[in-house]
Amino acid sequence: MKNDPRSHGLWEKSAPPAPPTTPLRGHVDVDVAIVGAGYTGLSAALHLAEQGRDVAVLEAEEIGFGGSGRNVGLVNAGLWVMPNYLLTTLGHEMGHRVLDLLGNGPSLVFDLIARHNIECEAEQTGTLHCAVGKSGLEALRERECQWQAVGAPVHLLEREEAIAHIGSTAFSGALVDDRAGTVQPLAYARGLAAAAIRAGAAVHTGTAVNAAQRAGEWWHLGTAGGGSVRARWVIVATNAYTTTMWPELRSEIVNLPYFNFATRPLSPDLLKTILPYRQGAWDTQKILTSFRLDQAGRMIVGSIGALDKVGEPVHHAWARRALGRIYPQLKDAVFETEWYGNIGMTTDALPRFHKLAPNVLSISGYNGRGISPGTVFGRTLAQLICGQIGIADMPLPLTRPHAVSATAAREAFYSFGSIASHAAGARF
Known part of the structure; x- marks a missing residue:
């Protein structure tokens, strides 16, 4: 555009x-x-x-x-914050109202897609929140506990089962949310x-x-x-x-910049080893990494940062390293496209x-x-x-x-902080 x-x-x-x-x-x-x-x-x-x-x-x-x-195109259920935080912040009645509405949010999205025949690569196969290290796994255990307490169909995969779902040994576990999925946004x-x-x-x-x-x-x-x-x-x-x-x-x-890089379509042999259930994924790090496949088999990897003159070379190099650490078989994959925009944070x-x-x-x-x-x-x-x-x-x-x-100082901190973090390397 x-x-x-x-x-x-x-x-x-x-x-x-x-x-x-x-x-x-x-x-x-x-x-x-x-x-x-x-x-x-x-x-x-x-x-x-x-x-x-x-x-x-x-x-x-x-x-x-x-x-x-x-x-990124992740159709998530709920907000970033956990259920107990919502119930404490908004009160019991309104908190449960939000949990119910947004918990059923992916169903509304995919129902609209089906009802109006929207061609957008829709796949309601769930999402994977991937644990980095022991602390990340413990954080996901708490998320599983809180979401299951309000009846959400989420469950934790221990390391070996997570490896089978992700196709990577880089993570210590993963939380599956069966309500969620992906679209071409x-x-x-x-x-x-x-x-x-x-x-x-x-x-x-x-x-x-x-x-x-x-x-x-x-x-x-x-x-x-x-x-x-x-x-x-x-x-x-x-x-x-x-x-x-x-x-x-x-x-x-506060606007938070976020970028994505997409590879060329991967070969059928490579695709057999990666995200077999076509679930969108992201990790537990504060400066997170997201990754998913599109319908043509391109791998899309993203994180916080702007692809401007200062940030683009740093984030490009980081994305290549991060992708190679998650999927060593993709270490030589060529990025076909790159883009970024702003997330509105409160x-x-x-x-x-x-x-x-x-x-x-x-x-x-x-x-x-x-x-x-x-x-x-x-x-x-x-x-x-x-x-x-x-x-x-x-x-x-x-x-x-x-x-x-x-506001300007906060936004500059996010932008330059992401450059400093990504310059230090992929965070595993």
């Missing part, structure tokens, strides 16, 4: 074409205007349109331009957009919102191209890619639900787990607008945006 091969890399190369869209010209009246064509915005648009609401999605760039088109975003359009929603790309004003019960949104929208409701779904509009959302998020690793103004709603801050939560929360926002649930029924507390101090 935007003639930048490092923005979406393999995903842009292998995704089916996006549905035809155009910038907004002239004026439209709708029930709901949605700013941002990622998972949250597109899921909200689809579910609103299916309820008979007039919807316009306004996207400054292209469908899936932000994190929705750049991530940009293809999924484009498929959601196509489904929303078929349901009656309008999706306008190249349409940056640059003005918002309330008049009576209506919101008037202006765009950089001269178009305008009048809407009763507005959903702001820009997350880590929020710019000048609604800056309070950007102020409470101070407590929980998403934020805001009412930015009367009838202006937002959920953002997915902390690296956007596919399933974005899809679920988009549907939840649609249910709220349609009157099917109330504020008290939402899975997140309604809060005011709270700016994070020293």
Whole structure:
């Protein structure tokens, strides 16, 4: 996108074409205007349109331009944090509500994919959280205990069984989550957009919102191209890619860069030795490593960091070493594509639900787990607008945006810290 091969890399190369869209010209009246064509915005648009609401999605760039088109493609159940933390932080009722909704999140994603015939390399075969060393294995034992206590189908693989699932001796065990899976993330975003359009929603790309004003019960949104929208409701779904509009959302998020490298398709003989169940995987390190196969048999390896002029050579060398340590048979594999983007992080690793103004709603801050939560929360926002649930029924507390101090310094720390870590070598 935007003639930048490092923005979406393999995903842009292998995704089916996006549905035809155009910038907004002239004026439209709708029930709901949605700013941002990622998972949250597109899921909200689809579910609103299916309820008979007039919807316009306004996207400054292209469908899936932000994190929705750049991530690893792991469809995880739940958030990064463990169940006990959720129950303590959100309280028993809301904590269990989140655990139930997001625990069933992958089912919603894969049901939508099946119902709307979305071609996105969907595989609901589970995921592997891989233990590095004794401490990593103990952390996974605690995760298994907490998830099983709330009825989740997760189970720990000891070392030998983990080796059989991963195809690598680099890890001391692995936690399997049978609810989860993988998708081609940009293809999924484009498929959601196509489904929303078929349901009656309008999706306008190249349409940056640059003005918002309330008049009576209506919101008037202006765009950089001269178009305008009048809407009763507005959903702001820009997350880590929020710019000048609604800056309070950007102020409470710390952007964490994340990169991926993908090899050329591996030979059938090599593929017999690697991830036989096609499960996406990541490890227990703080600066983690993720790895998975795509449908064509490419190995995708990623971690924290930006592929800019300073970081690219360091992260490229690290990715080669890391891949060779996990899979020695891939030590000479050639990387075909590379790309990176931003993850929206919050101070407590929980998403934020805001009412930015009367009838202006937002959920953002997915902390690296956007596919399933974005899809679920988009549907939840649609249910709220349609009157099917109330504020008290939402899975997140309604809060005011709270700016994070020293955001630029924190982001610089993440970026340069990842360079320092990766320069030191693969971490096993």
